[in-house]
Amino acid sequence: MSIFSLTVIASLLISSIRSATPLVLAALGGIFSERSGVVNIALEGIMLIGAFTAVMISYSSGSAWLGVLAAMAAGVAIAWLHGVVSIKYRADQVVSGTAINILAVGLTEFLLAKFFGQAGQTPNVTPATLPTWLPLHGFTQQVTAFAWIAAVLVVLTHVVLFHTPLGLRIRAVGEHPRAADTVGINVFHMRYLGVLLSGALAGLGGAALSVGLLNSFTDNMTAGRGFIALAAVIFGKWSPFGALAASLLFGFADALQTQAQIIGLKVPSEFLLMSPYILTMLALAGVVGRSTPPAASGTPYEKGER
Amino acid sequence: MSDRKAKRLFTGSIPLPTFEGFLVPILAVVAALLVGVLFILWVGKDPILAYKALWRVTFGSTRNTLETLVDTVPLIFTGLSVALAFRCGLFNIGGEGQYLVGSLAAAVAGYALPGLPAVVHIPLVLLAGFAAGGLWAALPGWLKARFGIHEVINTIMMNYISLYFVHWLVIAHLKDPTNLSQRTPKILESAVLPNLLQNTRFHLGFFVALLVALGVYFLLWRTIAGYEIRAVGLAPAAAEYGGISVARNIILAMVLSGGLAGLAGAVQVAGISLAYYDGAGFVGYGFNGIAVALLGRNHPAGVLVGALLFGALGRGGVRGMQAIADVPKSMIGVVQAAIIFFIAAEGLFRVLVPRLRQRRQASRGPGPAGGTGGEGAPHSGTATEGGAGR
Numbered sequence: 078m079s080i081f082s083l084t085v086i087a088s089l090l091i092s093s094i095r096s097a098t099p100l101v102l103a104a105l106g107g108i109f110s111e112r113s114g115v116v117n118i119a120l121e122g123i124m125l126i127g128a129f130t131a132v133m134i135s136y137s138s139g140s141a142w143l144g145v146l147a148a149m150a151a152g153v154a155i156a157w158l159h160g161v162v163s164i165k166y167r168a169d170q171v172v173s174g175t176a177i178n179i180l181a182v183g184l185t186e187f188l189l190a191k192f193f194g195q196a197g198q199t200p201n202v203t204p205a206t207l208p209t210w211l212p213l214h215g216f217t218q219q220v221t222a223f224a225w226i227a228a229v230l231v232v233l234t235h236v237v238l239f240h241t242p243l244g245l246r247i248r249a250v251g252e253h254p255r256a257a258d259t260v261g262i263n264v265f266h267m268r269y270l271g272v273l274l275s276g277a278l279a280g281l282g283g284a285a286l287s288v289g290l291l292n293s294f295t296d297n298m299t300a301g302r303g304f305i306a307l308a309a310v311i312f313g314k315w316s317p318f319g320a321l322a323a324s325l326l327f328g329f330a331d332a333l334q335t336q337a338q339i340i341g342l343k344v345p346s347e348f349l350l351m352s353p354y355i356l357t358m359l360a361l362a363g364v365v366g367r368s369t370p371p372a373a374s375g376t377p378y379e380k381g382e383r
Numbered sequence: 384m385s386d387r388k389a390k391r392l393f394t395g396s397i398p399l400p401t402f403e404g405f406l407v408p409i410l411a412v413v414a415a416l417l418v419g420v421l422f423i424l425w426v427g428k429d430p431i432l433a434y435k436a437l438w439r440v441t442f443g444s445t446r447n448t449l450e451t452l453v454d455t456v457p458l459i460f461t462g463l464s465v466a467l468a469f470r471c472g473l474f475n476i477g478g479e480g481q482y483l484v485g486s487l488a489a490a491v492a493g494y495a496l497p498g499l500p501a502v503v504h505i506p507l508v509l510l511a512g513f514a515a516g517g518l519w520a521a522l523p524g525w526l527k528a529r530f531g532i533h534e535v536i537n538t539i540m541m542n543y544i545s546l547y548f549v550h551w552l553v554i555a556h557l558k559d560p561t562n563l564s565q566r567t568p569k570i571l572e573s574a575v576l577p578n579l580l581q582n583t584r585f586h587l588g589f590f591v592a593l594l595v596a597l598g599v600y601f602l603l604w605r606t607i608a609g610y611e612i613r614a615v616g617l618a619p620a621a622a623e624y625g626g627i628s629v630a631r632n633i634i635l636a637m638v639l640s641g642g643l644a645g646l647a648g649a650v651q652v653a654g655i656s657l658a659y660y661d662g663a664g665f666v667g668y669g670f671n672g673i674a675v676a677l678l679g680r681n682h683p684a685g686v687l688v689g690a691l692l693f694g695a696l697g698r699g700g701v702r703g704m705q706a707i708a709d710v711p712k713s714m715i716g717v718v719q720a721a722i723i724f725f726i727a728a729e730g731l732f733r734v735l736v737p738r739l740r741q742r743r744q745a746s747r748g749p750g751p752a753g754g755t756g757g758e759g760a761p762h763s764g765t766a767t768e769g770g771a772g773r
Binding site: 161165171173179190308311345348351355358361362 | 422425426474476526530532533535536537539540541542543544546547548550551555664670671673674677711713714715716717719720721723724727728729731
């Protein structure tokens with residue numbers, strides 16, 4: 078079959094959007110966090126906890142959308158931990174993020190054993206879908222409702238970050254916290270807000286995976302997607318539309334990888350799988366358009382420090 | 384550079400044996416084990432029984448103790464790897480990837496070089512692992528030194544690149560055709576780290592690890608190269624002014640750090656697995672190495688203790704907690720994460736322990752506000768401040 082066949086193009090497009098959806102959601106979270114000055118390499122762990130919570134609550138309540146809300150709440154709770162450790166106690170943000178990633182793997186495995194009495198995988202749940210009377214229902218079923226949610230949130234994030242006073246404050250504490258502090262912006266509050274939003278969005282990204290694209294939780298099911306989302310943040314130059322484009326590109330690479338055989342593509346799938354990471358390194362090095370992080374991202378803020 | 388820092392640098396004193404240096408890690412471990420108690424109670428099991436089981440399978444007998452030491456070996460290397468980078472103000476989070484490339488390189492050196500005596504072959508295998516890990520880490524080191532790009536992102540990216548790259552190498556080129564499982568051919572007899580005690584896995588690699596720990600200590604505190612690495616870690620601008628090349632030392636520290644992580648892989652291949660087995664993901668030694676370095680205050684002696692603890696927790700979780708006390712082994716992951724949290728947020732203990740609070744106030748100076756508590760902990764922008772980039 079040729080790569081130019083219409084059905085192949087359509088199926089590539091749909092699987093690109095499917096792969097990109099959890100990435101966009103988590104990447105938007107990463108943008109909020111990093112723009113406020115807190116590096117969040119914990120996206121991976123938060124997604125994993127979101128994915129588990131969504132399935133657990135869907136299973137026990139029978140409502141997948143309630144599971145989605147719970148996933149966001151769980152994401153906020155874990156992000157709060159990251160916030161307390163790295164904002165209040167000024168711990169190294171990368172250390173704290175690493176701890177969350179280790180915690181997420183252990184905690185979800187533990188809770189899986191505790192609540193479902195089995196190891197490895199949860200029973201199946203009904204995934205979160207939109208009502209059938211909505212337009213574009215067939216397409217929505219294929220790309221999942223989360224693709225629409227992600228699209229709306231991209232626009233919303235852009236508006237909030239670049240066209241509201243709140244967004245200006247978030248960006249200010251990420252670029253120059255001292256200056257922001259002197260004009261009366263509460264650096265700590267803004268950073269907590271950024272981190273908590275990242276928790277909600279990464280949790281949502283995890284839910285998009287477990288009760289959107291799939292219908293159960295398996296151990297460590299995020300499998301590096303949180304780090305690809307982090308790559309999308311960087312490759313997209315810390316902007317929502319940039320992250321969307323990066324996620325779609327990475328999603329496309331993933332789609333090519335899964336359908337390489339059908340298309341007759343000769344590139345080993347491993348090289349497609351590693352392409353997001355290589356592209357991100359190239360972007361950081363300035364080979365593919367220079368990416369420069371928010372100036373104060375990664376630095377704990379201490380009042381009264383010279 | 385503050386007086387305190389200058390003193391630390393010039394006297395070459397070991398920063399470990401202070402009240403503060405010991406207390407925070409110990410409190411962190413105790414607090415994390417208490418978190419473990421809560422989780423054990425939550426699944427309705429007896430925490431005393433569970434911890435007794437953990438002790439029994441880790442240190443309960445000579446044989447178990449030796450097996451625990453074997454599990455400690457890779458963590459000593461990855462802990463040293465992270466600690467050495469920390470000392471230069473760098474955060475090498477790429478241990479997982481460096482471990483993988485080191486393992487594969489060691490396996491290839493182990494099976495592809497027939498006819499060598501063991502005294503030549505074993506060092507060659509270890510060197511192959513060290514070189515592969517070091518080269519893998521050289522790129523993020525160079526990118527940091529040359530362009531000031533933070534090494535954290537690049538080392539994370541390279542973890543995943545190595546995961547897929549190594550996987551591809553094994554299935555496409557290096558797979559043992561005579562075997563069904565996804566692994567390289569077995570290494571030759573002459574490449575195997577000799578087993579020292581029958582009926583255990585206790586092999587020479589343990590003493591290699593001790594020797595390397597001693598070597599890292601000697602390098603950092605007894606040589607000019609080590610002095611330069613630490614100087615760059617403590618105050619890059621001052622180091623540059625004093626004639627020390629920040630860029631050169633950043634690359635050197637990353638290569639050594641990556642080499643140590645690669646060595647971890649090499650020792651596991653030459654001592655335990657005897658081939659490179661292609662797994663689905665990371666082994667975890669790299670990430671746990673971060674915790675080990677934090678626990679050990681980035682000092683080789685501390686790393687040995689931290690590695691012993693994490694090695695014991697890993698072994699005790701599976702063979703003790705799960706097998707004997709019926710507590711999910713994943714509980715150990717929670718305890719390990721809690722240890723990192725408690726050390727990272729050492730401010731928490733400052734609130735609880737008045738003496739630490741006083742010390743904190745006394746030491747508050749114009750130094751970096753790196754909160755990890757480790758001496759020479761990284762803080763962002765060290766390289767650019769040192770004039771290496773931009």
